[in-house]
Amino acid sequence: MEKHIQRINELARKSKAEGLTEAEVVERDRLRKEYLINFKKNFKQQLDQIEVTDEKPTIIH
Known part of the structure; x- marks a missing residue:
């Protein structure tokens, strides 16, 4: 991904400096x-790992 x-x-720098070819x-x-698809997938995985509990501690989904 890096x-x-x-x-x-x-490509962003080139676009600003001289423009891009088609x-x-x-x-x-x-x-x-591709970057956005991967970012959203990873972010969703992180959110799925979060568990919220109340004071008892009963897991709330």
């Missing part, structure tokens, strides 16, 4: 989409 982030940042725009969009 390589995805590095490449996204490279192929680079497609690559950037694909990488962003």
Whole structure:
């Protein structure tokens, strides 16, 4: 995933400096989409690990 982030940042810098080719725009969009899918999946896994309890302590779902 780190390589995805590095490449996204490279393309962002290039976009600001000189613009992107059509192929680079497609690559950037694909990488962003893959990154977001992975981020959402990991975030959901983190949220699923959270358990809320009341004072008794009874687990509340």
